[in-house]
Amino acid sequence: xxxxxxxxxxxxxxxxxxxxxxxxxxxxxxxxxxxxxxxxxxxxxxxxxxxxxxxxxxxxxxxxxxxxxxxxxxxxxxxxxxxxxxxxxxxxxxxxxxxxxxxxxxxxxxxxxxxxxxxxxxxxxxxxxxxxxxxxxxxxxxxxxxxxxxxxxxxxxxxxxxxxxxxxxxxxxxxxxxxxxxxxxxxxxxxxxxxxxxxxxxxxxxxxxxxxxxxxxxxxxxxxxxxxxxxxxxxxxxxxxxxxxxxxxxxxxxxxxxxxxxxxxxxxxxxxxxxxxxxxxxxxxxxxxxxxxxxxxxxxxxxxxxxxxxxxxxxxxxxxxxxxxxxxxxxxxxxxxxxxxxxxxxxxxxxxxxxxxxxxxxxxxxxxxxxxxxxxx
Amino acid sequence: xxxxxxxxxxxxxxxxxxxxxxxxxxxxxxxxxxxxxxxxxxxxxxxxxxxxxxxxxxxxxxxxxxxxxxxxxxxxxxxxxxxxxxxxxxxxxxxxxxxxxxxxxxxxxxxxxxxxxxxxxxxxxxxxxxxxxxxxxxxxxxxxxxxxxxxxxxxxxxxxxxxxxxxxxxxxxxxxxxxxxxxxxxxxxxxxxxxxxxxxxxxxxxxxxxxxxxxxxxxxxxxxxxxxxxxxxxxxxxxxxxxxxxxxxxxxxxxxxxxxxxx
Ligand code: SF4
Ligand code: SF4
Ligand code: SF4
Numbered sequence: 001x002x003x004x005x006x007x008x009x010x011x012x013x014x015x016x017x018x019x020x021x022x023x024x025x026x027x028x029x030x031x032x033x034x035x036x037x038x039x040x041x042x043x044x045x046x047x048x049x050x051x052x053x054x055x056x057x058x059x060x061x062x063x064x065x066x067x068x069x070x071x072x073x074x075x076x077x078x079x080x081x082x083x084x085x086x087x088x089x090x091x092x093x094x095x096x097x098x099x100x101x102x103x104x105x106x107x108x109x110x111x112x113x114x115x116x117x118x119x120x121x122x123x124x125x126x127x128x129x130x131x132x133x134x135x136x137x138x139x140x141x142x143x144x145x146x147x148x149x150x151x152x153x154x155x156x157x158x159x160x161x162x163x164x165x166x167x168x169x170x171x172x173x174x175x176x177x178x179x180x181x182x183x184x185x186x187x188x189x190x191x192x193x194x195x196x197x198x199x200x201x202x203x204x205x206x207x208x209x210x211x212x213x214x215x216x217x218x219x220x221x222x223x224x225x226x227x228x229x230x231x232x233x234x235x236x237x238x239x240x241x242x243x244x245x246x247x248x249x250x251x252x253x254x255x256x257x258x259x260x261x262x263x264x265x266x267x268x269x270x271x272x273x274x275x276x277x278x279x280x281x282x283x284x285x286x287x288x289x290x291x292x293x294x295x296x297x298x299x300x301x302x303x304x305x306x307x308x309x310x311x312x313x314x315x316x317x318x319x320x321x322x323x324x325x326x327x328x329x330x331x332x333x334x335x336x337x338x339x340x341x342x343x344x345x346x347x348x349x350x351x352x353x354x355x356x357x358x359x360x361x362x363x364x365x366x367x368x369x370x371x372x373x374x375x376x377x
Numbered sequence: 378x379x380x381x382x383x384x385x386x387x388x389x390x391x392x393x394x395x396x397x398x399x400x401x402x403x404x405x406x407x408x409x410x411x412x413x414x415x416x417x418x419x420x421x422x423x424x425x426x427x428x429x430x431x432x433x434x435x436x437x438x439x440x441x442x443x444x445x446x447x448x449x450x451x452x453x454x455x456x457x458x459x460x461x462x463x464x465x466x467x468x469x470x471x472x473x474x475x476x477x478x479x480x481x482x483x484x485x486x487x488x489x490x491x492x493x494x495x496x497x498x499x500x501x502x503x504x505x506x507x508x509x510x511x512x513x514x515x516x517x518x519x520x521x522x523x524x525x526x527x528x529x530x531x532x533x534x535x536x537x538x539x540x541x542x543x544x545x546x547x548x549x550x551x552x553x554x555x556x557x558x559x560x561x562x563x564x565x566x567x568x569x570x571x572x573x574x575x576x577x578x579x580x581x582x583x584x585x586x587x588x589x590x591x592x593x594x595x596x597x598x599x600x601x602x603x604x605x606x607x608x609x610x611x612x613x614x615x616x617x618x619x620x621x622x623x624x625x626x627x628x629x630x631x632x633x634x635x636x637x638x639x640x
Contacts, residue, residue: 041552042551042552042557042579043552043554043557043558044552044557046550046552067556067600067604068556068559068604069553069556069557070557071557086552086553086556086557087550091550096547096548096549096550097548266593266595266596267596268593268596269541269565269566269592269593269596269597270541270591270593271541271543271544271564271565271566272540272541272543272544272547273543273547273553273565276543276544276547276548277547287536289536290527290531291408291527292405292408292409292412292523292526292527292530293408293411293412294531302548303544303547303548304544305540305544308538308540308544309539309540309590309591310538310539310540310590322591323591323593355556356553356556358543358553358555358556358562358565358597358600359596359597359599359600360600
């Protein structure tokens with residue numbers, strides 16, 4: 001059997017010099033993708049539409065800890081020499097605000113209509129292993145059961161995923177504990193490993209192989225492949241944070257009255273930041289928005305959070321009426337009851353909730369504390 | 378056509394900014410004027426129709442004995458009373474006098490202080506009469522005001538969120554200025570309403586919409602105190618437009634005690 005010259009097979013690896021990465025962006029744009037990638041904005045590396053390699057965070061990195069994030073210069077010109085930032089790809093697949101339907105009052109009564117959007121066609125450039133895992137989690141949530149979310153799945157089906165293997169880790173990363181990274185193994189079309197002056201590109205799907213075959217690339221030398229492997233190992237070696245996931249579902253669900261919940265409830269601001277930055281959190285609120293004359297009504301869906309006190313409002317009052325119960329709801333759902341609901345953990349170990357919590361609450365520390373037997377009163 | 382509900386707008390101690398934000402809603406104003414009969418609104422028209430009124434909007438705080446009486450009369454004349462803005466809902470920036478000596482201010486500011494008759498405090502309207510809905514903000518958000526009046530006309534609950542500003546930052550894609558720049562931001566304890574305006578302009582939130590529902594100011598200021606922000610910075614942050622709102626007042630007084638103990 002001869003190989004199809006128009007397709008580089010899955011698992012195949014090719015090399016391009018760094019100054020040819022623009023060709024990849026151009027090719028995607030030719031194919032009508034809007035390319036979204038990392039860029040420096042608002043003192044952070046965020047995800048936004050990019051048309052040029054010059055918009056990528058060349059020479060920048062991030063320093064992260066509980067409740068703190070700072071941009072810093074690198075000593076080299078790496079384009080992907082940072083970890084994960086405040087944004088996740090969730091904002092493109094599950095937009096913060098969507099209009100679901102609309103209705104107009106006419107002489108014949110209400111006229112209802114769906115608001116169908118032609119799904120935008122995205123190419124995500126720079127998806128990390130934990131983020132691939134997060135997308136796989138949201139695939140189950142939004143498209144894995146009998147009720148498929150049309151907005152998510154429309155955007156998801158056309159999305160082209162270019163992963164980037166981490167070659168460094170932040171102090172907040174714990175993907176090795178969650179078995180989601182740092183190596184990109186599945187769920188991408190192409191995966192890059194950045195080396196000084198060059199990239200190794202691995203094919204993860206036929207769609208990726210077809211696209212890569214249209215680029216001018218070189219074969220990888222054994223030395224390049226070994227350097228790529230060493231660079232990826234560097235990220236593994238830098239990961240210091242751990243979460244013990246042994247029997248975690250039962251551990252958490254049998255510790256619902258642990259005093260730690262109260263202590264953390266006194267620290268937690270119930271500000272919603274952890275859930276907003278989490279790449280797997282999927283809660284939303286649906287509201288009917290009418291004009292003053294009630295002639296036009298729209299049904300809008302917005303990101304919401306279990307930390308918003310009013311999120312648990314049912315007729316007559318709030319079900320989770322203090323911060324303690326809201327924090328407990330979040331952590332037990334994320335790490336325990338999520339498994340019952342979707343068959344996986346809701347956490348991929350990206351560490352965003354640790355960094356972006358204004359008071360630096362760290363879920364790995366919470367889990368460790370909950371594993372300790374409470375002291376006798 | 379059924380008669381339109383009669384609307385009145387009253388002013389107490391305030392800067393008029395909230396009333397102006399209603400007049401600023403140019404696109405919606407005509408629709409608004411069509412939905413209600415504007416019976417009393419000195420900021421907009423000198424035509425005055427006598428009460429009673431279906432809807433009374435009250436801007437401003439109570440700072441004089443005369444106003445304390447006037448709000449009783451207004452309450453009696455309005456079927457539904459809605460207070461608008463930080464002054465009316467928490468006493469406003471002028472509530473800073475609650476921690477000071479008013480007589481001293483009078484002597485310092487006025488050439489003839491004997492003509493000034495004022496109370497020692499600035500208080501919210503709800504401290505004096507029953508209020509049906511409090512719309513926060515310094516100034517209020519005009520779309521929220523239209524929403525509240527619209528909801529009233531349609532007989533439903535207004536959609537005015539009480540969660541923290543942070544949720545809006547994240548929906549907007551704004552990067553947290555507290556985490557990424559180390560600014561002291563009041564967003565985590567402040568009610569949404571502005572759409573997270575200041576963090577979007579590289580500023581910390583100033584707390585214009587008052588404390589969020591079940592806010593936890595103590596943990597936030599402990600964090601800021603531990604990361605290099607002193608009481609001299611946090612005190613004026615908590616004591617501005619909503620200084621006298623309970624959660625902000627209690628926390629500013631705690632910080633004052635902490636600072637005093639540290640002297
Ligand atoms: S819970 Fe935290 S660490 Fe886990 S996926 Fe969400 S943001 Fe990342
Ligand atoms: S854990 Fe942190 S980020 Fe999450 S709601 Fe509490 S204070 Fe906010
Ligand atoms: S900038 Fe302020 S309001 Fe916005 S998320 Fe950060 S702490 Fe919250």
